[in-house]
Amino acid sequence: xxxxxxxxxxxRRFVTGLSSATALSILGSTxxxxxxxxxxxxxxxxxxxxxxxxxxxQEMNFTGSPSIATTISGALPAPILRWKEGERVTLRVxxxxxxxxxxxWHGIILPTDMDGVPGLSFGGIPPGESFEYQFDLLQSGTYWxxxxxxxxxxxxxxxxxxxxPIEPEPFSYDRxxxxxxxxxxxxxxxxxxxxxxxxxxxxxxxxxxxADFFEEADEHGVxxxxxxxxxxxxxxxxxxDISDVTGYTYTFLMNGQAPADGxxxxxxxxxxVRLRFINAAAMTFFDVRIPGLRxxxxxxxGQNIQPISxxxxxxxxxxxxxxxxxxxxxxxxxxxxxxxxxxxxxRGTLTPHPNLKADIxxxxxxxxxxxxxxxxxxxxxxxxxxxxxSGMPTFKMKGSEMPGAGMMGTGxxxxxxSTPVKHSTTEFGPHVDMRADNPNxxxxxxxxxxxxxxxxxxxxxxxxxxxxNLYKTQDTREPxxxxxxxxxxxxxxxxxxxxxTKFADAEPLHLSYGERVRITLVNDTMMNHPIHLHGMWxxxxxxxxxxIARKHTVIVQPGAKISYLVTADAIGRWAYHCHLLYHMPGxxxxxxxx
Amino acid sequence: MINVKTLFPLFFSLxxxxxxxxxxxxxxxxxxxxxxxxxxxxxxxxxxxxDAQLWAGQDLQKLWLKSEGEYTxxxxxxxxxxxxxxxxxxxxxxxxxxxxxDLKPSPDRHWLALGVQGLTPYYFEIDTAxxxxxxxxxxxxxxxxxxxxxxxxxxxxPELEMNFFSKDDVETETGSGLSDLEAxxxxxxxxxxxxxxxxxxxxxxxxxxxxxxxRDEGNSVDITEILIGIRAWF
Numbered sequence: 001x002x003x004x005x006x007x008x009x010x011x012r013r014f015v016t017g018l019s020s021a022t023a024l025s026i027l028g029s030t031x032x033x034x035x036x037x038x039x040x041x042x043x044x045x046x047x048x049x050x051x052x053x054x055x056x057x058q059e060m061n062f063t064g065s066p067s068i069a070t071t072i073s074g075a076l077p078a079p080i081l082r083w084k085e086g087e088r089v090t091l092r093v094x095x096x097x098x099x100x101x102x103x104x105w106h107g108i109i110l111p112t113d114m115d116g117v118p119g120l121s122f123g124g125i126p127p128g129e130s131f132e133y134q135f136d137l138l139q140s141g142t143y144w145x146x147x148x149x150x151x152x153x154x155x156x157x158x159x160x161x162x163x164x165p166i167e168p169e170p171f172s173y174d175r176x177x178x179x180x181x182x183x184x185x186x187x188x189x190x191x192x193x194x195x196x197x198x199x200x201x202x203x204x205x206x207x208x209x210x211a212d213f214f215e216e217a218d219e220h221g222v223x224x225x226x227x228x229x230x231x232x233x234x235x236x237x238x239x240x241d242i243s244d245v246t247g248y249t250y251t252f253l254m255n256g257q258a259p260a261d262g263x264x265x266x267x268x269x270x271x272x273v274r275l276r277f278i279n280a281a282a283m284t285f286f287d288v289r290i291p292g293l294r295x296x297x298x299x300x301x302g303q304n305i306q307p308i309s310x311x312x313x314x315x316x317x318x319x320x321x322x323x324x325x326x327x328x329x330x331x332x333x334x335x336x337x338x339x340x341x342x343x344x345x346x347r348g349t350l351t352p353h354p355n356l357k358a359d360i361x362x363x364x365x366x367x368x369x370x371x372x373x374x375x376x377x378x379x380x381x382x383x384x385x386x387x388x389x390s391g392m393p394t395f396k397m398k399g400s401e402m403p404g405a406g407m408m409g410t411g412x413x414x415x416x417x418s419t420p421v422k423h424s425t426t427e428f429g430p431h432v433d434m435r436a437d438n439p440n441x442x443x444x445x446x447x448x449x450x451x452x453x454x455x456x457x458x459x460x461x462x463x464x465x466x467x468x469n470l471y472k473t474q475d476t477r478e479p480x481x482x483x484x485x486x487x488x489x490x491x492x493x494x495x496x497x498x499x500x501t502k503f504a505d506a507e508p509l510h511l512s513y514g515e516r517v518r519i520t521l522v523n524d525t526m527m528n529h530p531i532h533l534h535g536m537w538x539x540x541x542x543x544x545x546x547x548i549a550r551k552h553t554v555i556v557q558p559g560a561k562i563s564y565l566v567t568a569d570a571i572g573r574w575a576y577h578c579h580l581l582y583h584m585p586g587x588x589x590x591x592x593x594x
Numbered sequence: 595m596i597n598v599k600t601l602f603p604l605f606f607s608l609x610x611x612x613x614x615x616x617x618x619x620x621x622x623x624x625x626x627x628x629x630x631x632x633x634x635x636x637x638x639x640x641x642x643x644x645d646a647q648l649w650a651g652q653d654l655q656k657l658w659l660k661s662e663g664e665y666t667x668x669x670x671x672x673x674x675x676x677x678x679x680x681x682x683x684x685x686x687x688x689x690x691x692x693x694x695x696d697l698k699p700s701p702d703r704h705w706l707a708l709g710v711q712g713l714t715p716y717y718f719e720i721d722t723a724x725x726x727x728x729x730x731x732x733x734x735x736x737x738x739x740x741x742x743x744x745x746x747x748x749x750x751x752p753e754l755e756m757n758f759f760s761k762d763d764v765e766t767e768t769g770s771g772l773s774d775l776e777a778x779x780x781x782x783x784x785x786x787x788x789x790x791x792x793x794x795x796x797x798x799x800x801x802x803x804x805x806x807x808x809r810d811e812g813n814s815v816d817i818t819e820i821l822i823g824i825r826a827w828f
Contacts, residue, residue: 195787197653198625198827202787209743234715236686430654430682490685492713495620495653502619585619 078159112572140165141302151189247343367449375436375559414545632823687712769803
């Protein structure tokens with residue numbers, strides 16, 4: 001009976017055959033012990049082919065004061081759904097809220113009407129009603145699920161999905177844990193959104209002060225300090241604008257545990273531990289490391305990649321990374337996930353004994369944006385006293401000869417676009433506050449706040465340039481055409497759009513069934529945007545056409561561009577959007593494949 | 595003349611809309627800002643001065659109410675109200691037009707207002723407008739404000755206001771040309787974003803004909819006052 005609370009998901013140990021009904025009855029009668037120090041407080045697991053998921057309001061307490069969450073089957077995060085590749089799953093979702101809800105199976109390849117996006121896949125699940133999702137599992141790996149209605153995701157509607165493969169996995173491990181990261185606020189999400197509309201820097205308490213200027217002037221001279229400020233002052237932009245919503249209101253959670261207690265994962269000395277990192281936050285990117293342990297990344301967004309050994313990685317909202325660690329001694333290790341703006345962290349402990357904890361490292365310095373982050377790549381040397389590093393690495397495509405460049409105005413599959421960047425007329429007006437003049441591919445740039453960590457801290461940081469599929473590219477065709485999309489917005493008015501047109505005013509993007517298309521995203525804002533295409537893989541072009549990594553969510557760095565290939569093999573209406581929850585209402589497109 | 599009272603129901607119907615609208619990218623919102631609510635000349639006249647604004651609307655179109663005035667010894671000495679429609683025209687700029695009423699002191703004066711509000715490079719907040727009144731009277735006003743962060747919460751804001759008139763107005767004791775200058779320096783502490791008590795100093799000077807009118811009445815033309823106040827919004 002206790003299996004549903006079992007923290008260890010080892011396939012060898014996991015007791016199979018637990019029906020979802022049993023799991024539910026346990027959940028229904030067992031109060032959740034969130035905030036307790038019990039190490040067994042991992043998300044419950046539901047396994048099988050038939051699932052009943054109940055959406056309801058539930059009181060939670062992450063901050064010391066109780067607050068109402070929207071939960072799936074009484075848990076926050078929602079129960080881990082453990083599926084088997086090749087099977088057909090049925091999920092009956094019952095809505096006990098007083099508003100329409102939905103569940104989207106993030107990264108799962110499925111029919112359009114099972115995708116769970118109200119208005120596109122179906123009408124949503126009205127209050128008091130149920131919806132039955134049913135689809136075949138054509139893939140394996142780590143994914144997640146969440147509400148696609150309103151801002152419900154912020155209030156707790158997210159959970160992990162594990163799909164066990166039919167074939168044996170190309171790596172071995174003894175323990176298997178989900179490490180799901182999220183951000184919790186006692187404020188209602190609509191309050192947060194409205195505050196951002198009224199005062200866009202409401203949550204940013206890292207703005208430049210007079211002292212910062214004097215410090216800079218002291219270091220570089222008044223004239224230099226003033227000149228370094230010039231661009232920012234003229235553009236009326238803040239180089240400290242890293243996250244819209246910060247630790248001021250957020251409590252960062254790891255598997256639903258606030259940092260004070262932290263989640264605990266057990267291991268025995270010498271064991272290999274698989275950690276399935278999922279960023280289920282509404283607005284927060286995390287930089288993850290485990291001091292004392294090197295991580296081998298084995299999968300990105302559920303898809304196996306060629307293993308790469310690193311010390312630190314950035315996980316954008318909605319991304320997943322699977323890593324394997326091998327703790328060799330009998331000591332505890334802190335899993336440290338600091339928010340990108342360094343206003344807080346989520347924390348867990350890998351330990352041989354529940355009472356044994358490790359030190360919590362200090363937060364790294366708060367990142368400061370550089371000129372390169374504003375898409376002024378050509379002149380990117382103005383680092384000022386950027387705490388995040390000096391000297392922007394310039395990405396060179398592997399095999400930078402770019403064979404085929406110029407062909408039909410595109411570049412060769414796997415190597416990115418050679419089409420010039422163009423700003424459409426809809427990008428001009430009061431709704432767009434900047435356009436990147438010179439956006440570059442920055443695949444080997446780990447991003448603001450992570451630069452030069454090898455020199456500075458002896459930490460190797462994962463970059464997109466490291467991602468190569470473990471398996472051969474399936475669709476080896478050249479892209480037949482290219483779609484260039486610009487991520488746009490006005491930070492001070494808190495408006496977000498694509499090509500300057502917000503979702504409400506936008507025409508759908510049309511893809512022809514079966515075509516191979518390149519999408520090039522240009523980030524004309526100063527924020528990182530995690531862009532998620534539903535229904536089809538985003539095959540990230542990192543300079544190799546044979547082993548193109550498949551992702552479902554792609555970070556576009558500020559002032560940068562990035563390209564991926566899409567095979568339009570899924571007929572229907574699909575959502576395509578920024579996964580930052582408060583950007584999503586505007587920075588959203590419908591994609592129609594027909 | 596516009597009946598101000600009829601505008602309020604319209605305003606509040608706009609405020610209620612977001613509840614119906616659910617999660618749209620551009621909900622109708624309202625923001626009430628009390629930029630200044632302060633006591634000047636502390637201990638003597640205890641003059642209460644306010645400067646408050648309310649907007650309701652969406653990202654690019656808003657309705658604005660702007661009110662400022664002075665209250666001394668149980669009576670409103672000065673009161674001005676503007677009702678404006680605001681249209682965004684550039685990333686940091688709104689064009690605003692509507693009505694301005696100088697309600698106190700009497701006699702009241704009414705103007706058509708056409709203004710520009712926004713943020714210049716180097717972060718100067720500007721609110722400037724041209725006012726057209728009866729009898730071919732034209733007035734202009736320039737307001738500028740800057741914010742200097744000592745810390746994230748301790749903020750010094752210098753500001754400057756100038757008023758110009760095309761014609762003398764004996765009844766309201768305003769003279770043509772530059773009529774008055776006002777400069778303030780306020781140091782506020784944001785307890786939280788929405789609430790900030792402050793202390794400061796305000797200097798105002800009447801100029802030209804306006805100064806002559808004041809002298810004739812035996813009033814001073816050059817006033818420096820220490821002040822204490824609170825800034826709040828929601």
